[in-house]
Amino acid sequence: MQVPLPASNKSIALFSLAVSVVALALKYAAWAVSGSVALYSDAVETIINVVSALAGLWALSVAERPADHNHTYGHYKAEYLSAVAEGTLVLVTALVIGREAVEGLLHPHPTTAPYLGILLNAAATLVNLAWGLTLVQAGRRRRSPALQAGGQHVLSDVWTGAGLVVGMLLIPLTGWIWLDAALAGLIALNVLRVGWEMMRDSIAGLMDEAPSSETLDDIRDIIATNGRGAIEAHDIRTRVVGAITFLEFHLVVPGSMTVEEAHTICDRIEAGLRTRMGDTLVHIHVEPDNMAKHEGIVFWPRPETPETATPAPQVLHASIAPETPGGCPE
Structure with missing residues (x-):
């Protein structure tokens, strides 16, 4: 399940921004109708996707510039700077989500219209799946760290979304309202892992680490x-x-x-x-x-x-x- 690729990396970044906005709208709607802490956490993470797409667009625009007298080897490392910035934002997001998870565990409350929220979140997950696979493929073929980092981040949302759908279905079936906050905590841990991996790979590029x-x-x-x-x-x-x-x-x-x-x-x-x-x-x-x-x-x-x-x-x-x-x- 992949989306046809635009011709240039800059066009891909613009399309990625549009996809992130669509996914954010769906996830925000899912939280608004349900009041779920877990779905709120997922929507907060998607805000970072939008910010990251903007940063990736800037990085690709800079990286495509030809070499000049101040940058005789070109501007390629701008992509690594974008990926490091994105990783930092992801780590901050993990802390925000973790805080909401703790608050939800201390003061649990039942969700409203959970099935509609689940349906909207599942739609956003399918959008992310198609686009995440497309970005990773494009990044590998074009050897673009910014595109690969963006794709990996989007795919992390897919796993999060799939887990949320299953977990949220269990809440009305079992009556375990604490499960909502627990899912938010798991989202925070997953976001933390992805952010660390993104920063590690990008720093290795900035430090001129030898290839495989x-x-x-x-x-x-x-x-x-x-x-x-x-x-x-x-x-x-x-x-x-x-x-x-x-x-x-x-x-x-x-x-x-x-x-x-x-x-x-x-x-x-x-x-x-x-x-x-x-x-x-x-x-x-x-x-x-x-x-x-x-x-x-x-x-x-x-x-x-x-x-x-x-x-x-x-x-x-x-x-x-x-x-x-x-x-x-x-």
Whole structure:
């Protein structure tokens, strides 16, 4: 169950804002007709969705700006700032909901028109389910932290909504009016968990945390496949910022190789990386054969006596380089 995607991330953010407003209207109506503490808590959380959608719209607008003299690497990290802000708002919301839950447990009161409230909340849950799946899919495909964070937050509302529907159905059947406040408390705990996960992932992006081992393996495989003619590639470092991958490494070539030949190898590696990884900013520091470390990706077993039939490159390990790498020779 997914919604057709608009063309741009900014259009998605605008649509997300509209969906959040619709869900908020339904949940507010559910609380208004029932007076339920749990449904009130759910509506309060949805207010954060609206605020987060506005923040995401701002972040995507900034992230799409081209690089300038003040931000030579682009504005991609604006998405992480949005996700951190959203996570902070979610944590504050959890505290507000928790306070209402405690008040409801201390002073429980029966709900009115519970079935109508449940029906309205269920409608909002279905809206969130369709849109949450769409956002997560879009965020993964477009490598957008803001879209993924928004989608995960919306999907957390789905689980909350499903639990509320079941729990609220039990109240008129069992007469346990305290269950209303207990459900609000569970909502607060779930919101707290989601907020922490969002902040953790976004802070990792702001701190330039290395990508997953699978991504690193893909990068090494691409370099090994397209780097024939070189001796080795070592000191590989990479980070992913939003939709772009930053990559730098040292490429050792025979000392007798011309600048043009080395440049051709660099171009081939860069083309392979962009084909598989999408937007990629690559810095390659080309070095002569006496700088070989015999680690990382080794293309020749013995640099001084290469055979005519070059064996398959060996991926040994990637190390962290203390130097600041240069670029591919022009």
